Amino acid sequence: MSLCRVCHASVREFFDFGQHPLSSAFTVxxxxxxxxxxxxxxxxxxxxxxxxxxxxxxxxxxxxxxYPYHSSNSxxxxxxxxxxxxxxxxxxxxxxxxxxxxxxxNDGVTxxxxxxxxxxxxxxxxxGAGGVRVHRAFFDGASARAVRxxxxxxDVIYAANTLCDIRDIGQVFxxxxxxxxxxxxxxxxDPYLGxxxxxxxxxxxxxxxxxxxxARAVRxxxxxFGFELADVxxxxxxxxxxxxxxxxxxxxxxxxxxxxxxxxERARGLTDPATLDGFAAAVRGIREDLPALLRKxxxxxxxxVGYGATAKSSTVTNYCGxxxxxxxxxxxxxxxxxxRLMPGSGIPVRPPEAFSSPYPDYALLFAWNHAEEIMAxxxxxxxxxxxxxxxxxxxxxx
Ligand code: DWN
Ligand code: SAH
Ligand code: ZN
Numbered sequence: 001m002s003l004c005r006v007c008h009a010s011v012r013e014f015f016d017f018g019q020h021p022l023s024s025a026f027t028v029x030x031x032x033x034x035x036x037x038x039x040x041x042x043x044x045x046x047x048x049x050x051x052x053x054x055x056x057x058x059x060x061x062x063x064x065x066x067y068p069y070h071s072s073n074s075x076x077x078x079x080x081x082x083x084x085x086x087x088x089x090x091x092x093x094x095x096x097x098x099x100x101x102x103x104x105x106n107d108g109v110t111x112x113x114x115x116x117x118x119x120x121x122x123x124x125x126x127x128g129a130g131g132v133r134v135h136r137a138f139f140d141g142a143s144a145r146a147v148r149x150x151x152x153x154x155d156v157i158y159a160a161n162t163l164c165d166i167r168d169i170g171q172v173f174x175x176x177x178x179x180x181x182x183x184x185x186x187x188x189x190d191p192y193l194g195x196x197x198x199x200x201x202x203x204x205x206x207x208x209x210x211x212x213x214x215a216r217a218v219r220x221x222x223x224x225f226g227f228e229l230a231d232v233x234x235x236x237x238x239x240x241x242x243x244x245x246x247x248x249x250x251x252x253x254x255x256x257x258x259x260x261x262x263x264x265e266r267a268r269g270l271t272d273p274a275t276l277d278g279f280a281a282a283v284r285g286i287r288e289d290l291p292a293l294l295r296k297x298x299x300x301x302x303x304x305v306g307y308g309a310t311a312k313s314s315t316v317t318n319y320c321g322x323x324x325x326x327x328x329x330x331x332x333x334x335x336x337x338x339x340r341l342m343p344g345s346g347i348p349v350r351p352p353e354a355f356s357s358p359y360p361d362y363a364l365l366f367a368w369n370h371a372e373e374i375m376a377x378x379x380x381x382x383x384x385x386x387x388x389x390x391x392x393x394x395x396x397x398x
Contacts, residue, residue, distance in 0.1 A: 002043060003056045005167060005210070006221050009047030013054055014276040015205075015283065016041040022061065023206040023314035024068055024183035026349065028205055035344065036061045040315065042212070048224070049271045050217040051193050053210050056167060068336045069311075071106040071160075076373045078109055080237050081160070085113035092156045092185060094120055094363040101147070101154040101171070101179060103139040103188075104162030108132035122147060135177065140168070146174030153181040161238065164190035164211045175223035176246075186227065186246040194270055195240025199393040202319075203312035203366075204239070213242065214270055215261040222246045231255045239369040239392065287320045289395035294326040297362055304389070305360040306330030307374065308367025309337050310348045316391065317345035324348065327364055331355040356380070362397070364389045 002011040017040040024034060038061075041054040072078050093100055093114070100114050105123035110134070111132040114121045123132055124139035124147075137143045148154075157176055166172055174187045191204045193212040204212070211217075219229040220364075230252040231245035242261070269275050297304055309332040317321065322345060327347045332338070337349040355363070359381050365371060365388050375388065388398050 004045035004048060004050055005052060006050050006169060006217075006225060007045060007048040009045055010161050011043040011045050011052060011054060012273075013041055013043040014273070015202075015280045015313065017034045017202075017205070017319045020206070020318050021314065021343035022057070023208060023311035023343060025087040025343040025344075026068065026309070026337055026342065029339075029341060029348070037344075038207065040206065044271050044276060045217070048217055048220040049205075049214065049312045051212040051271060053205075053207075057207055068334055069106060070334065071109045072209055073333055074370050074373055076370065077237060080235075082113050084119075084158075084160075085110050088156055088158070088187075089114065089117050089119065095155065098156075099152065099154045100156045100158065100301040103157065104165075105129050105132060105134065108134070109215065110158065110265070111162070115394070118380065120151075122151065128223045138172035139166075139175050141174030143177060144179040148179045152180050153184065155181055155184050156267060157184070157186045157191050159186075161190060164213060165208045167210050169211070170225065173227065177226065177248075180248070182248065183251050184247075185230070185252075188246075189235055189243040189245060192234075192240050192242040194265065194268075194281040197270070197275065197279045199239060200279065200286060201239050201368075201392045202279075202283040202286070203310075203315045203392070206311055210313060211254035213244070213267055215242070215244075215258065216265050216271070217373075218244050218246075219258075219262070223249070227254070229254060229258055232257050232261050237369070247345045286395060290316070290320055290391050291320050291326065293389065293395055293397075294322065298326060302361040304328075304364060305355060306347060307355070307363045308332055308370070309334070309342055310366045312369075313366035314343045314345075317342060317347065322347075328356065330366065359386050361385070362387050364391075370394045 004011050019037040020040040021035045039055050043054050044051050073241040099120045102111055105111050105125045108131050111121045115363045123134045125134050126138050140194050188211055193214045196204050222229045226249055227246045228249045230247045233243040235241040235243055306327045309330045324347050329350045331350050331352050333352050338351050340349050
């Protein structure tokens with residue numbers, strides 16, 4: 001039986017996707033057989049209610065270098081992070097010599113705006129980044145204490161799509177405690193379990209996403225480590241997220257939105273067995289419907305191409321049994337993915353030009369979280385008669 005990574009109570013399994021490769025393990029053609037696999041399964045802590053992966057990836061299989069992701073790739077995400085930075089500049093960073101720290105800055109999209117405003121900043125980012133000040137290290141108690149000693153305390157520690165990846169989350173709190181000013185805040189945004197259940201977006205579940213936060217579990221986690229959940233905010237990005245603001249216990253009065261979200265989660269029984277079992281049934285439904293639709297369209301002689309070689313699509317393709325016979329290739333803007341094969345499924349990844357030469361009849365939108373941006377950009381595909389296949393929140397053609 002697995003134990004909760006936060007409070008060490010037992011974790012009740014509610015879904016098993018079977019054996020999966022790592023979502024970032026794009027392979028080179030001819031080398032798919034020796035891929036590492038692990039059991040992708042998810043459960044809920046019977047005590048603090050944190051939803052989490054059941055298995056740990058052995059450290060030797062974790063990817064630390066050359067993270068194949070560029071946050072600035074999406075214009076919507078770039079705007080989101082610039083607005084986030086401006087928000088901090090006008091709220092938490094107004095003192096005499098403010099200091100903002102980010103965990104997992106990726107290509108530096110948020111801190112660039114902070115730096116341009118002349119505000120001191122530093123990112124903990126093991127995979128390196130350009131244009132902003134980066135400490136090439138994982139954020140933990142020791143690295144945070146070292147930065148505190150050298151640069152003084154931080155007013156804000158911010159992390160987007162990163163805290164849910166950090167298995168030893170206690171280290172994040174140890175680091176935050178060492179590095180934050182007495183009134184400083186730890187702010188993080190990650191996919192919200194409530195949205196994942198509402199949309200059956202089961203593809204958010206893969207090796208990198210260890211935790212699926214809720215207000216209730218985050219509040220319990222904060223209290224466990226001497227912090228307090230002071231604010232929550234819904235974000236529309238990446239299919240629905242919550243931004244959590246944590247302060248040291250007793251330093252800030254929690255906003256009304258915290259109580260509202262907690263009450264909403266209670267009312268709908270967000271982590272009750274019936275809710276989680278309903279999610280499991282909906283996921284199984286997509287495993288029936290999506291390959292069936294692809295097979296039917298293929299049998300009718302239609303061409304189908306995948307759009308966006310996302311980390312999420314590793315779960316979809318491997319769980320639903322979708323390979324090159326159903327989707328001959330996936331196009332993606334990320335150069336390091338080109339010429340590679342998608343993990344497990346072996347579907348080749350091609351540059352975006354491959355999409356239009358010629359346009360397929362159908363495009364399976366793996367990057368559904370960027371749907372608005374992508375559909376706007378690909379108007380010509382529609383005009384050429386192309387249709388999009390979506391599987392979130394259900395399988396359909398638009
Ligand atoms: O949570 C995470 C997010 C932030 O990034 C990480 N754990 C891993 C990764 O997840 P993902 O790969 O599922 O993220 P995205 O943002 O859904 O990936 C979009 C993919 O689609 C990228 O490979 C780029 C590509 N893309 C494209 O080809 N054309 C994206 C856009 C917007 C486009 O127009
Ligand atoms: N914040 C960006 C990137 C998210 S991807 C965005 O939202 O688009 C997660 C990033 O966190 C990767 O760039 C990875 O290298 C980094 N990362 C993972 N664990 C980390 C840790 N313990 N400390 C610092 N960075 C970490
Ligand atoms: Zn727990």
